[in-house]
Every structure is written in structure tokens, then in C-alpha cells.
Amino acid sequence: MxxxxxxxxxxxxxxxxxxxxxxxxxxxxxxxxxxxxxxxxxxxxxxxxxxxxxxxxxxxxxxxxxxxxxxxxxxxxxxxxxxxxxxxxxxxxxxxxxxxxxxxxxxxxxxxxxxxxxxxxxxxYGGNFRNVVVVGRDKNLKKIRKVFDQPELGYRYKGFFDDKPSVSPTYLGKMNDCFKYILENDVDYIYCIASKLSKKELEYLVTFADNNLKKLKIIPDNKEIFTRSMFIELYDTIPVLAMRKSPLEVEYAPIVKRTFDILFSSLVILTVLSWLTPLLFILMKFESKGPLFFKQKRHGVNRKAFWCYKFRSMAKNAAADTVMATKNDMRVTRIGRILRKTSIDELPQFINVFLGDMSVVGPRPHMESHTEMYETSIDKYLVRHFVKPGITGLAQIKGYRGEIIKKADIVNRIRFDIFYTESWSLGLDLSIIYLTVVNAVRGEEKAY
Known part of the structure; x- marks a missing residue:
């Protein structure tokens, strides 16, 4: 849309x-x-x-x-x-x-x-619309409805939830009913009247929105729900707090980042992949059977799946799409060890960047099976899917790359990914790229 x-x-x-x-x-x-x-x-x-x-x-x-x-x-x-x-x-x-x-x-x-x-x-005529619901009801509901009821703004107001029953045709049920309704009716924006919820209920709604890729906007009072990325929007004279907004959603940032991605990926494809690809093709044919490229379905922005490309570094195996590489993994070929140690195996992902599925810098894309596992077990995991995945990222240069050995590894990776989405700048991208190159030259402990 x-x-x-x-x-x-x-x-x-x-x-x-x-x-x-x-x-x-x-x-x-x-x-x-x-x-x-x-x-x-x-x-x-x-x-x-x-x-x-x-x-x-x-x-x-x-x-x-x-x-x-x-x-x-x-x-x-x-x-x-x-x-x-x-x-x-x-x-x-x-x-x-x-x-x-x-x-x-x-x-x-x-x-x-x-x-x-x-x-x-x-x-x-129905283009560029967003489905919205309101959780809670007070005197501001009628005022904000005037905004939603203007079709030229592209909102589709579905109704409101409140613990006090109403005969209004837009009354959808009690507030606890909203979670099921939101998931089943493709709701994009959740507007919450903070005065109708306790602090605990607000925190749960924030967590629910983050974990289900929904945008939450709060009509505030003094419940002390603040985040680093919070910002204020005005609907007529009503202040509304949006709890999560990436710098990549505003102004010219998406154009700047996409332009950089196209230029940088084109440079790598023309100056590196153009000669490295045929060379690796010949070397791999001497060592093991199988294709030059390994492709795998991974989840990208808004959790949409795409084919992620790498130079093949393992012998063909049935667990390739479910089990990450581990230390001394017997599936890794001799050439593959060199490719993985230097991160050269990731270079074909610049094709993904050029095609628009990925960015040079962003949260690393995970296998579909891992996304399905972590989105239910790791709080706010899906926040990382508000932006395009990257070849390298902030979590990777901070040491959280590769195999997940303990829960803290994935928790800290998500923490850095969320920080990146809330703090993006071109300068941050350039520093991450520089440190990625430095780490690749020095060699990384988890590059196996």
C-alpha cells in the first residue's frame, strides 16, 4: 500500500x-x-x-x-x-x-x-489507506474521529474498544478483545487513549505492537510511558505520542540510504564480484560438487521473505535451512572456511542490495525458521523488521554475529538492532562499514 x-x-x-x-x-x-x-x-x-x-x-x-x-x-x-x-x-x-x-x-x-x-x-478511491482502531474512549475520541473520517487522508477507521459497553455502531468490544481483532483484521495503526489504561496495560500494548509489526500512537496523559524514539504528532489540537519511529521513515533519509546502497553495491559488483565470481567457480569445482551460489529464504523488511544469496561455503546438506554454522562445523568446505573467516561468502548479497531486498547496513536477516522461533520467544524481536536487513550491522561489529550459543546472544543482538533503527544516520552506516572491514582483516572469533 x-x-x-x-x-x-x-x-x-x-x-x-x-x-x-x-x-x-x-x-x-x-x-x-x-x-x-x-x-x-x-x-x-x-x-x-x-x-x-x-x-x-x-x-x-x-x-x-x-x-x-x-x-x-x-x-x-x-x-x-x-x-x-x-x-x-x-x-x-x-x-x-x-x-x-x-x-x-x-x-x-x-x-x-x-x-x-x-x-x-x-x-x-481506496488507495494508500491505513486501517486504524482506537483503544479506550474519552472526550478526545470524537475529535480524533473527525480526522479519521476525512477520506482524503487515507484512514479507515474500524472502531474503538472500551470496557464500558456502548450502543455505538463502531464499538468493537472490551479492551482485551482488541488484540485478536487487530491481528485478524490487518490493522495498521493502534491509537490508545492513555487515560483509560493503567501503566501496566500501556506497557503491554506497546510490547504487543512491537512484537506484531503494528504502529502504536498514544493520546497521552501522565502515565509516564516514554521511549527514546517517541515523538509528538498533532491531530488538530490533540497531541498524539507515537512510540516508535525510525529516522529512516522521515524526510529524505530513505532516498539517501537507497542512493548510497545502489552506488556502493554497483561498485562492489563491478570491481570485485566481476572477477571473483568466475575464480571461485573454478576453485569450487575442484573441491566439491554443488552450485557456486547458495540461496536461502530469509525475512526482510515487514517480515517479507526474499532469496538471500551467498557463495556456497558448505557441502550440500539437509540441515542448511535450519541449523546455523557452528565452530568446527564438518559441513564447511576448505575453501568455505576461508570464505567465512574473511566474510567473502557474504559478498553476493550486494546483488540483494542492488535489487532492493537488502541494504548495505542493517539488522542481519535470519533464516525463516529462526524468525518464527525468536518472534515468540524474544521480546520486541520484530522491531528489527521495520527496516531493510543489511550485509553488516551494528550488532555484528559489537561481537554479536554468527552462532547463537546462549539467550543473551540473541537478546543483545536485538538490542543493538533496535538501537540502530532508532538512531540511523549516514555517518553511522559509514562507521559500521569501516569497522566491518577492519574486523574482517583482523579476523573475528565467531567468523566460522
Missing amino acids: KKSLLVIPISVLVHLCIINTALYLLTPVTYMTGSNVLYYNLVWLIITFSLNYYPTERRERFETNLGKYFKLLGLFGLSYFALYGFKDNGVYSFEYRASVYLVICFFCTVYRSLFYWLRRKYRL
Whole structure:
């Protein structure tokens, strides 16, 4: 249902097309120089990114942040006229240049109107929707219902749960009934009125949401339920606390991370895998029968399964999809030991990164059987599936890679994975990549 990752790049492209087309057609003499073209485009990008202009919020409308929009046009106008102040060749009068600027403003406004109109129509026809329920009822329920009942915002309000019975057609049952209903009816967002629950009940609801990949938003009071990743949203005048949000869900982070993934994976595929793959193919044929690549179903973002690729490091065996490699594992071939010790066996996963199933950095993907085991036995295990899995991750550079010997190994791995999802930055990714390379060169105790 979520196709919003394309919204920002499309908007950027449309705006730049408007600016460049208008200047090319109306002011070709001053436009057709490399420095001027670069100037116009860079100025627009710098201003929009500085203002955090492009819309990413579900509830944003045409009239939302109009002040920011006018500020954008004003700053771009100042930059537009400033160029003529430094390079005034007298070809165009001030009045003509001003009319060109107004043309740009007009078409940018037309696009803004068209964008919100098309998004509204798409949602009215059932696209890009989210199923929501409310747990608890007080005076704020009616107010927040006014938000949910606006179809252009893409919410599908299913009803509310409360221990006090109601004749309302949207009453779904007592609060304890919500857990079964949420799982059986594909609910995306849970809105909780904190004043109706005890602290213990709130904590249980938070845990339930984390362990079942549901987004929990709390209409707060003073129950002291706080997390490091908590943030406030406003529904009209009602503050709502969202308990878990990754930096990768906001602003331009997904585009930055995906761009980095494509560039980095392309570099590795062209400069390393292009010659290493045929070389390993020849060496493996001398040692053991079987394919060059080993592929295995693993769980990725939102727990969706994908084929994860590695260089084969073991002889064919029936336990490959259920039993992790252990120390002195007899299944590992001689070449396989070298590949696993240096982590070279993981390099084909850059193909997964290029295809979009994985990221260079993120929580390591687990076998399907292990996900099914840990999601019921390890608290908050599924939180790691809010982001794409990675070839390397924070847990791996902290020593929690490979075989799970005791429960603390998987608990600490999940703790670092959750910290990563809540603290992502490009700088953090780069530091993890650097330390991964350093550890591979030095050799790691659990690389077997």
C-alpha cells in the first residue's frame, strides 16, 4: 500500500523541469551557460532541503505549510534576481525578468495544487489507506474521529474498544478483545487513549505492537510511558505520542540510504564480484560438487521473505535451512572456511542490495525458521523488521554475529538492532562499514 518513496524525487524533478524549461524558453541568452544552469538548480535544491519543504506527512494538504511555500518562493526569487545583479548584461529588462519569475511561481503553484488533488482522488478511491482502531474512549475520541473520517487522508477507521459497553455502531468490544481483532483484521495503526489504561496495560500494548509489526500512537496523559524514539504528532489540537519511529521513515533519509546502497553495491559488483565470481567457480569445482551460489529464504523488511544469496561455503546438506554454522562445523568446505573467516561468502548479497531486498547496513536477516522461533520467544524481536536487513550491522561489529550459543546472544543482538533503527544516520552506516572491514582483516572469533 505504501508507494510514497517516489513522491519526493518526482516532486524535485517536476520543480526542476519547471524552472529549467521556463528559463530556457523565456531567457535563453542568459540561461544557456553552464554556470547559470548549475546555479539555478543548486539554489533550488539548497533552499528546499534547508526548509525541509517536500511533503512527507499523511495529513498534509495544499494549505498546510503555505508559509513555508511562500518563503521558498521568496528565497528563490531573491537568489534569481541576485544572479542578474552580478551578471547584468542588459539583454532583458527588470520587468521581463520579473514576469519570468512569476511564470515559474505560477507553474510551481499549479503543480502543488495538482499534486494534492491527485493524492486526494487516489485516496478517495481506496488507495494508500491505513486501517486504524482506537483503544479506550474519552472526550478526545470524537475529535480524533473527525480526522479519521476525512477520506482524503487515507484512514479507515474500524472502531474503538472500551470496557464500558456502548450502543455505538463502531464499538468493537472490551479492551482485551482488541488484540485478536487487530491481528485478524490487518490493522495498521493502534491509537490508545492513555487515560483509560493503567501503566501496566500501556506497557503491554506497546510490547504487543512491537512484537506484531503494528504502529502504536498514544493520546497521552501522565502515565509516564516514554521511549527514546517517541515523538509528538498533532491531530488538530490533540497531541498524539507515537512510540516508535525510525529516522529512516522521515524526510529524505530513505532516498539517501537507497542512493548510497545502489552506488556502493554497483561498485562492489563491478570491481570485485566481476572477477571473483568466475575464480571461485573454478576453485569450487575442484573441491566439491554443488552450485557456486547458495540461496536461502530469509525475512526482510515487514517480515517479507526474499532469496538471500551467498557463495556456497558448505557441502550440500539437509540441515542448511535450519541449523546455523557452528565452530568446527564438518559441513564447511576448505575453501568455505576461508570464505567465512574473511566474510567473502557474504559478498553476493550486494546483488540483494542492488535489487532492493537488502541494504548495505542493517539488522542481519535470519533464516525463516529462526524468525518464527525468536518472534515468540524474544521480546520486541520484530522491531528489527521495520527496516531493510543489511550485509553488516551494528550488532555484528559489537561481537554479536554468527552462532547463537546462549539467550543473551540473541537478546543483545536485538538490542543493538533496535538501537540502530532508532538512531540511523549516514555517518553511522559509514562507521559500521569501516569497522566491518577492519574486523574482517583482523579476523573475528565467531567468523566460522
